[in-house]
Amino acid sequence: MATDPERLLRTDAARNVERILRSARKVFTESGPDAQLDEIAQHAGVGSRTLYRRFPNKAVLAKAALEQGIAEYIAPAIEQALLDDDPLRALTSVIDAAMGLAAQEHNTLAAARRAGAVISDAIGPYYTSLTLLARRAQQAGRIRADLVPEDLPRIMAMLFSLLWTMDPASEGWRRYLSLILDGMSPAAATPLPEPVPLRPSSQPRNWPI
Amino acid sequence: MATDPERLLRTDAARNVERILRSARKVFTESGPDAQLDEIAQHAGVGSRTLYRRFPNKAVLAKAALEQGIAEYIAPAIEQALLDDDPLRALTSVIDAAMGLAAQEHNTLAAARRAGAVISDAIGPYYTSLTLLARRAQQAGRIRADLVPEDLPRIMAMLFSLLWTMDPASEGWRRYLSLILDGMSPAAATPLPEPVPLRPSSQPRNWPI
DNA sequence: ATGCAAGTGGCAGTCAACCGCCTCTTTGTT
DNA sequence: AACAAAGAGGCGGTTGACTGCCACTTGCAT
Numbered sequence: 001m002a003t004d005p006e007r008l009l010r011t012d013a014a015r016n017v018e019r020i021l022r023s024a025r026k027v028f029t030e031s032g033p034d035a036q037l038d039e040i041a042q043h044a045g046v047g048s049r050t051l052y053r054r055f056p057n058k059a060v061l062a063k064a065a066l067e068q069g070i071a072e073y074i075a076p077a078i079e080q081a082l083l084d085d086d087p088l089r090a091l092t093s094v095i096d097a098a099m100g101l102a103a104q105e106h107n108t109l110a111a112a113r114r115a116g117a118v119i120s121d122a123i124g125p126y127y128t129s130l131t132l133l134a135r136r137a138q139q140a141g142r143i144r145a146d147l148v149p150e151d152l153p154r155i156m157a158m159l160f161s162l163l164w165t166m167d168p169a170s171e172g173w174r175r176y177l178s179l180i181l182d183g184m185s186p187a188a189a190t191p192l193p194e195p196v197p198l199r200p201s202s203q204p205r206n207w208p209i
Numbered sequence: 210m211a212t213d214p215e216r217l218l219r220t221d222a223a224r225n226v227e228r229i230l231r232s233a234r235k236v237f238t239e240s241g242p243d244a245q246l247d248e249i250a251q252h253a254g255v256g257s258r259t260l261y262r263r264f265p266n267k268a269v270l271a272k273a274a275l276e277q278g279i280a281e282y283i284a285p286a287i288e289q290a291l292l293d294d295d296p297l298r299a300l301t302s303v304i305d306a307a308m309g310l311a312a313q314e315h316n317t318l319a320a321a322r323r324a325g326a327v328i329s330d331a332i333g334p335y336y337t338s339l340t341l342l343a344r345r346a347q348q349a350g351r352i353r354a355d356l357v358p359e360d361l362p363r364i365m366a367m368l369f370s371l372l373w374t375m376d377p378a379s380e381g382w383r384r385y386l387s388l389i390l391d392g393m394s395p396a397a398a399t400p401l402p403e404p405v406p407l408r409p410s411s412q413p414r415n416w417p418i
Numbered sequence: 419a420t421g422c423a424a425g426t427g428g429c430a431g432t433c434a435a436c437c438g439c440c441t442c443t444t445t446g447t448t
Numbered sequence: 449a450a451c452a453a454a455g456a457g458g459c460g461g462t463t464g465a466c467t468g469c470c471a472c473t474t475g476c477a478t
Contacts, residue, residue, distance in 0.1 A: 009424090009425090010423095010424060010425065010474085010475060010476085011475070011476095012424095012425075012426095012474070012475070013424075013425060013426090013475095016425090016426090033325075036463095036464065036465085037464085037465070037466085038464085038465095046426080046427080047426065047427035047428070048427080048428095048466095049426075049427050049428075049429095049467090050425080050426060050427065052465090052466060052467080053425085053426085053427095056466085057465080057466075058465075058466095110325075113322065113323075114322075114323055114324070114325050115323070116242075116319075116323050118373045118374065120373075120374050151384075151385075151388075153374065154371055154374050154375075154385060155385075157370050157371065157373070157374050158367035158368075158370055158371065158385065159367075160370070161366050161367055161369070161370035162363055162366065162367065164327045164329075164366070164408070165327065165329050165362065165363050165366050165407055165408055166363075166405050166406070166407065166408060167405065167406075167408070170405040171402075171405075172402075172404065172405030174402045175360075175401050175402040175403070175404055175405075176360075176363060176364075176367065178399055178401050178402055179360075179389065179392040179393065179397075179401060180388065180389065180392055181392070181399065182391070182392040182394075182397035182398070182399050183388040183389055183390070183391040183392030183393075183397070184388065184392075185391075185397070185398075187396065187397075187398070188388075188391035188392070188394070188396075188397070189391070189394075189396070190387055190390065190391050192384050192387050192388060193381075193383045193384040193387055194384070195381065195384055196375050196376065196379040196380075196381030196384075197375070197376075198374055198375065199373070199374055199375060199376070218454090218455090219444080219445060219446080219453095219454060219455065220445075220446090221444065221445070221454095221455075221456090222445095222454075222455060222456090225455090225456085245433095245434065245435085246434085246435070246436085247434080247435095255456075255457080256456065256457035256458070257436090257457080257458095258437090258456070258457050258458075258459095259455080259456055259457065261435090261436060261437075262455080262456085262457095265436085266435080266436075267435075267436095
């Protein structure tokens with residue numbers, strides 16, 4: 001998950017990684033996004049040196065913790081959505097699930113954001129399924145034809161950013177999801193400007209590289 | 210700008226504040242969002258202790274630096290827009306100006322973001338004019354009637370967040386502005402969910418208060 | 419069961435943000 | 449010109465993220 005040679009971890013090490021991520025989510029949620037990494041390590045029952053061995057910095061840790069949450073919440077939501085016979089409802093139900101998780105884990109999200117991580121590409125593993133859902137909605141004529149897959153993580157990024165302008169639990173983001181869905185409707189007339197490429201790997205990104 | 214009793218600063222102190230902000234913008238732009246505050250102080254020709262006296266932390270500094278840029282770029286754009294006889298073009302021209310500044314100063318923006326500041330309320334002083342422009346467009350039937358003033362900073366926040374998903378200079382955000390404008394069109398049918406209040410003062414916001 | 423690679427975690431150290439203290443300089447007023 | 453208040457900034461200190469070193473433990477292949 002953080003070691004360079006994508007090698008399998010020993011079972012005890014894998015268990016530690018799991019516990020660290022779960023502790024990170026819990027501690028961020030309870031103590032806020034400025035929670036110290038030592039506290040997380042302690043909560044996980046490992047030495048802080050072990051935490052740092054697996055996760056080189058706070059950005060990677062917070063993002064990985066978020067990915068754990070995503071795996072638990074979004075993956076099942078996608079499973080369900082793929083079975084839905086209303087393709088627009090299928091797509092929005094996944095967005096709903098993602099926003100629900102984001103609101104619930106907003107402190108973890110905030111920690112990742114403050115550490116400089118770009119969240120939108122945490123959807124990574126589900127990009128393909130998400131694209132499929134969008135294409136289905138397109139083919140059914142429920143969303144405009146000129147949308148491309150790269151639009152999805154960006155729309156998610158826009159929705160996420162709303163959480164800092166409101167009480168995250170308020171579901172006030174639904175208003176803007178509605179606005180954006182109106183913009184995504186096939187009835188929307190204005191032809192869209194050309195899409196530009198996503199930032200390749202928008203991870204810890206220190207300077208000048 | 211940071212002192213509690215909103216008192217006037219001595220002229221030399223005001224000059225220093227000015228220089229610090231200008232240096233912050235320059236140094237962030239040239240050395241990236243992780244630039245050290247000592248470097249900024251040095252560039253401004255003041256001691257680091259002076260910088261910290263005026264700006265209690267990096268978030269406040271970066272946000273104030275951004276506000277300096279806003280004052281220089283957005284204020285004139287609003288002046289012009291208020292004279293425009295096409296109210297939709299007037300509104301979008303201001304958004305254009307804001308995004309142009311944001312793209313140009315994306316490192317300062319990133320510094321503020323990483324330090325935990327919420328950028329959308331940096332529009333503060335221009336909220337009234339922006340609201341006026343929006344209301345004009347509404348009365349001319351160019352944008353839907355159910356939009357409220359609080360929607361504007363949030364739409365700006367959404368657009369800003371796009372910058373981290375692309376090369377900030379690419380103007381790729383125009384695609385999503387277009388999408389959102391389609392959603393803002395009076396032709397858009399879906400009634401919007403109720404708006405929720407903006408976060409009161411979304412500034413340094415340490416935990417648990 | 420055993421040997422070794424893989425993993426752990428304590429310790430001490432670096433580096434940057436940020437603060438209190440305290441002396442010296444500058445401004446604006448009379 | 450003279451003075452009180454405001455401001456500057458050096459120094460040393462604290463805190464939290466993160467690292468190298470290294471002796472100790474543990475999973476697992478044989």
